[in-house]
Amino acid sequence: MATSYDGYSQLSFDRPHDRVLRITIDNEARLNALNADGHRELTYVWNEIDRDDSVNAVILRGRGKAFSAGGDFQMIEEVLDDFTALTGLWKEARDLVYNIANCNKPIVSAITGPCVGAGLAAALLADISIATPNAKIVDGHTRLGVAAGDHSVLIWPLLCGMAKAKYYLMLCEPIDGTEAERIGLVSRLVEEEELEATSIDIATRLAEGSPSAMRFTKYALNNVLRMFGPAFDASTALEMLGFTGPDPRESINARKEKRPPVFNPHSPL
Numbered sequence: 001m002a003t004s005y006d007g008y009s010q011l012s013f014d015r016p017h018d019r020v021l022r023i024t025i026d027n028e029a030r031l032n033a034l035n036a037d038g039h040r041e042l043t044y045v046w047n048e049i050d051r052d053d054s055v056n057a058v059i060l061r062g063r064g065k066a067f068s069a070g071g072d073f074q075m076i077e078e079v080l081d082d083f084t085a086l087t088g089l090w091k092e093a094r095d096l097v098y099n100i101a102n103c104n105k106p107i108v109s110a111i112t113g114p115c116v117g118a119g120l121a122a123a124l125l126a127d128i129s130i131a132t133p134n135a136k137i138v139d140g141h142t143r144l145g146v147a148a149g150d151h152s153v154l155i156w157p158l159l160c161g162m163a164k165a166k167y168y169l170m171l172c173e174p175i176d177g178t179e180a181e182r183i184g185l186v187s188r189l190v191e192e193e194e195l196e197a198t199s200i201d202i203a204t205r206l207a208e209g210s211p212s213a214m215r216f217t218k219y220a221l222n223n224v225l226r227m228f229g230p231a232f233d234a235s236t237a238l239e240m241l242g243f244t245g246p247d248p249r250e251s252i253n254a255r256k257e258k259r260p261p262v263f264n265p266h267s268p269l
Contacts, residue, residue: 010038031069068119121151131177145247149239
C-alpha cells in the first residue's frame, strides 16, 4: 500500500527514482535542528515506510548545508522538570533506533555539515552512510551531562571499534567526514558536489536489486544490533536517569550564559 506522507511538518519527501523515497529534514533556518515534532516524525516515519510497497530504498538527508544540528534545547529543558516528558523522550529514543533497525527497506544517509542528536542516530543507523569532508559528527551527550545513549553505545563500537568509540563518546570531540570514513564510522566519503548524485545512484542500485535479497540481508545483519539490544537499552535508561540530576541543568545554564559548565567533581558511582 502506497502512502502520501502528508501531515509532516519537519520532514519533506520526494522521489528521485520511482522506487526510491527521499526524506529531507527540512528546517534549514535552524540547520535542521529537530524540535519535539521533528523528533517524533523522524522516529515513526520508518513504520510508514515499512508498510509502503511502492518504496524499495530510502535516502535520508538534511536541507542545505547541514544534516541536522541536533535536538531543540527547549525540549531538553522540558524533560528536566516533567517526568511524563522524560519518559516520552525515552520511548521515542528507543523507538527511533529499533524502528530504523527493523524497517525492512534499505536506507542510505547523505551527511554533510553538522550531524548531531537524533539526526546523527538516524544517519549512522542507515544501512549505507555517505559523508562529505566537511561533515561534522558530534555525539554531545557527556558534554550535556548525561550518558551517551540514543544509538551510540549500540552502533559506534561495531562501526569504529571500542577504543575509538570510547575516545569520541566520552570526550565529545567532533569528527569530520574524512576521519569518520577512515575509522569506519561511515561507509563512503565523497566531495560535496557529488553527495546528491552518489546517494541517488546507491539508492537506485538498491531499489533495482532483488527486494527480498536486500531485505533478508539487512534483517540478518541487523540481528547483530538486536543482540546488542541490552547494552543499548541500558545506555538509554542511564541517559534518562542523568536528566534527573543537576549536570544537564548546569550545562544548559552555562550554554545560555556563554561559559564553560562547572560540574560537581564528586560522584558516588
